[in-house]
Structure formats: C-alpha cells, structure tokens
Amino acid sequence: MVAVSKPRGTRDFTPDEMERRRIVEKKMRQVFESYGYREIATPTMEHMELFTMKSGEGIIDETYSFHDKSGRMLALRPELTAPTMRFYMEKMRMNPKPLKVYYFGNCFRYDRPQKGRYREFWQMGCELIGTDKPEAIAELIATAYHVLKGTGLKDIKLRVGDLELLRSFIKKVGVESPEIMRLIDKSDYEGIEEIIGGREGADEFMEFLNCGDFNSLKKFFDEKDVERIGSVFEWLSAFDVPYALDTSIARGLDYYKGIVFEIDAPLLGAEKQLCGGGEYSLLPVLGGNDTPTSGFALGFDRIILALEKEGYEFPSSPEIVYVHPIGDEMRKEAVSLVTELRGKGIKVEMDLMRRSMQKSLQYADRIGARTAVIIGPDEWARGMVILKDMKTGEQKEVKREEISKFL
Numbered sequence: 257m258v259a260v261s262k263p264r265g266t267r268d269f270t271p272d273e274m275e276r277r278r279i280v281e282k283k284m285r286q287v288f289e290s291y292g293y294r295e296i297a298t299p300t301m302e303h304m305e306l307f308t309m310k311s312g313e314g315i316i317d318e319t320y321s322f323h324d325k326s327g328r329m330l331a332l333r334p335e336l337t338a339p340t341m342r343f344y345m346e347k348m349r350m351n352p353k354p355l356k357v358y359y360f361g362n363c364f365r366y367d368r369p370q371k372g373r374y375r376e377f378w379q380m381g382c383e384l385i386g387t388d389k390p391e392a393i394a395e396l397i398a399t400a401y402h403v404l405k406g407t408g409l410k411d412i413k414l415r416v417g418d419l420e421l422l423r424s425f426i427k428k429v430g431v432e433s434p435e436i437m438r439l440i441d442k443s444d445y446e447g448i449e450e451i452i453g454g455r456e457g458a459d460e461f462m463e464f465l466n467c468g469d470f471n472s473l474k475k476f477f478d479e480k481d482v483e484r485i486g487s488v489f490e491w492l493s494a495f496d497v498p499y500a501l502d503t504s505i506a507r508g509l510d511y512y513k514g515i516v517f518e519i520d521a522p523l524l525g526a527e528k529q530l531c532g533g534g535e536y537s538l539l540p541v542l543g544g545n546d547t548p549t550s551g552f553a554l555g556f557d558r559i560i561l562a563l564e565k566e567g568y569e570f571p572s573s574p575e576i577v578y579v580h581p582i583g584d585e586m587r588k589e590a591v592s593l594v595t596e597l598r599g600k601g602i603k604v605e606m607d608l609m610r611r612s613m614q615k616s617l618q619y620a621d622r623i624g625a626r627t628a629v630i631i632g633p634d635e636w637a638r639g640m641v642i643l644k645d646m647k648t649g650e651q652k653e654v655k656r657e658e659i660s661k662f663l
C-alpha cells in the first residue's frame with residue numbers, strides 16, 4: 257500500500273479512461289465550435305470574493321478556500337460562470353455582441369462524495385453575452401442539447417422553466433423566503449407545503465409546480481406573462497429540440513432570472529442532472545452594466561458515466577506499432593526507424609528493456625500492438641526489415657524505405 261492516498265472525492269484516471277474522456281471532450285468541443293463559441297481559459301483559483309459576491313457567504317463552506325502567503329483569501333473555483341464574467345469585465349467588454357465563449361475545466365466543491373458527485377470534477381460550459389432574444393435563448397438551449405447528443409448519448413431529457421412565473425407566483429402566495437426556492441430546487445414538496453400550507457392560493461401553487469404543459473400555464477397567468485416562454489418553445493421546435501415544461505426549476509441562486517433549464521440522464525438515478533443553465537444577471541453584482549447574459553454548465557464526469565451506463569462503445573484508438581531490434585548493434589538503427597515513423601504521425605514504441613525477441617513480442621501483444629517491425633542485421637544489410645502481423649502471426653520481409661506503406 258502507498259503511504260499517501262489521494263484526497264477524498266478526487267480521482268486518478270488511467271490511460272484508458274483518459275482516452276475515453278478525450279474522445280468525448282473532442283466531440284463536445286466540435287459542437288460548441290459549430291455554434292460559433294470560442295474557447296477561453298481562466299485561473300484555477302480566484303479571489304474568494306468573486307464567489308461570495310455571486311453566491312453569498314454561504315458558499316465559503318462549500319468551497320476549497322485558503323489564505324495565501326500574503327494573507328489573501330483565495331478559492332479553487334467551484335464553477336466557471338463567475339470567473340468568465342470577471343474576465344469579460346476585465347478584457348472582453350468591448351468585443352462584438354453577441355459574444356459566445358466556452359470553457360472546459362476542473363472545479364472544486366466541498367460536496368459529499370458519491371457516484372457522480374466528486375470534490376474535483378470537470379465542467380464544460382458556455383456563456384452567451386449581449387442578447388436576450390427568444391431565439392438566442394433557444395439557440396443556447398439547443399447548443400446544450402446538441403452537445404450532449406453529439407457525445408452519442410441516447411436518453412436525455414430537457415426541462416425548461418421560467419423564473420419570472422415562479423417568482424411572481426411565490427409573491428402571490430405571500431412568501432418571501434429564499435428557503436422556498438431552495439426547497440423547490442430540491443423538489444422537497446413536504447418542505448414547501450410546510451411553508452405555504454394554509455395560505456390563500458397554496459393549492460393552486462402546488463398545482464402550478466406540477467403543471468407539465470404550456471397550455472395549462474394559461475390557467476394561472478395572463479397571456480402576456482407566458483408569451484416569452486411560449487416564444488422560446490416555438491424557437492426550440494425550430495431548432496428541432498424536444499423539450500418539456502418544468503415550472504419547478506428554481507436553480508437555487510438569486511442571480512438567475514427568466515428562462516432556466518436542466519437536462520437529465522434518467523439512467524443515472526440520484527445524480528442524473530447533466531446540465532443546468534439559463535438567463536442570469538451577474539454583471540451588475542460585479543459592478544458592470546446589466547448586459548443580457550445566459551449560459552449553462554455540463555457535468556463532464558456524469559456524461560461519461562451516462563455513456564458507460566448506456567453501453568456506448570467507445571472507438572478504440574489506433575493501435576501502436578512495435579519495433580524490436582535483434583541484437584545490440586541494431587538498436588541505433590531502430591532509433592532512426594522509429595524517429596522517421598513518428599515524424600509521419602505513426603504511433604511507435606521500440607524495445608527499451610533490451611528484451612529477448614520472445615519477451616519483447618509478448619510485451620507488444622499486451623500493449624495491443626497490431627504490427628511488429630523486427631530489425632535483424634542480415635535483413636538490414638539488404639535494406640529490408642521483417643513485418644509481423646500480431647493478430648495472425650504472419651511475417652514478411654519489406655523494403656525499409658517502403659515500410660510506412662504497410663503500417
């Protein structure tokens with residue numbers, strides 16, 4: 257056993273796992289870029305204040321924070337929207353609008369670890385800055401949906417809500433407590449009943465929270481109140497995105513407003529939420545103008561879990577070519593050959609253990625080599641090498657110069 261283990265809630269990733277993660281990451285990037293988003297990166301740590309300004313002092317308990325050697329309070333980022341807004345305020349304010357940026361990075365939260373919930377996890381997400389037109393919000397939601405679909409995921413469910421409607425209803429019932437938003441966010445119906453039970457409109461409110469279709473919404477609101485979400489739905493259909501109305505999405509935090517959405521992978525059970533996002537107003541909190549902003553974050557680790565659960569067959573990477581020199585005098589020749597092949601973009605490994613041919617080829621088999629190139633002094637003198645197909649065991653001599661044609 258090793259004396260030091262990794263911190264709770266963190267993970268090591270094997271080469272096989274990293275390969276899978278990179279395949280999925282690449283597909284996701286491609287979809288973001290096809291929608292015109294460009295990647296940015298921000299520091300792993302920020303001033304704690306950035307997150308307390310955004311989410312209140314309560315966030316400190318959920319964050320990995322520390323004082324640096326000069327006494328500044330820093331935090332490992334728990335998410336990437338606040339850092340992106342800070343970056344926008346500092347450097348991107350003058351960029352043409354709409355501004356579309358996406359990011360991929362590790363985030364840290366002092367969460368209770370379980371499957372699908374880690375203390376270090378990865379988010380890929382984006383922000384759309386400068387427009388709040390219904391087609392813009394619909395395009396944002398379409399981006400999230402298509403990024404997820406583009407990974408190969410089959411079973412995902414998109415739910416869309418409108419915080420204006422939810423908040424105005426809460427006001428109507430006469431409760432102000434932020435607690436109720438938290439309870440709604442957690443679908444804690446008993447807790448909600450406890451707060452609003454007995455109040456006028458309470459039953460209607462519970463009915464509203466469970467209202468699953470747009471037409472029934474009109475029972476509770478005037479036509480003009482539901483116009484915006486209705487329009488976003490129309491645009492979603494134009495983007496060919498299947499959706500469901502969910503009036504109970506609360507998104508926890510105060511700075512969210514307007515249209516909000518979540519996407520789940522039902523197969524994942526308790527930690528099924530893959531994506532959360534919507535319209536928010538953070539710039540004024542950071543001292544800027546109230547430019548329209550919206551965005552979402554995808555839980556990358558959960559996407560991998562969902563793909564595995566669906567039995568997704570990850571494409572295998574191109575297999576490696578293995579070079580074995582016979583005898584010490586052929587080692588430098590092997591180096592010149594692998595250097596040339598690597599220069600052509602071929603994945604090549606050569607014997608670095610001075611193994612016997614038998615042991616060397618056993619190793620080649622174990623690492624999944626599809627071809628071995630054996631360099632023998634006699635063949636080399638004639639300008640030839642031996643090519644061995646590791647699957648069939650067949651061997652043939654080929655000209656050294658022509659070898660890349662066979663790999």
Ligand code: AMP
Pocket residue numbers: 335365367372373374375376377378379529530531532533553554555556557558
């Ligand atoms: P949030 O920033 O809380 O809206 O989270 C966005 C997405 O990140 C969620 O929908 C999850 O998929 C993912 N996520 C949040 N917290 C964790 C965590 N502790 N471990 C793994 N994924 C997480």
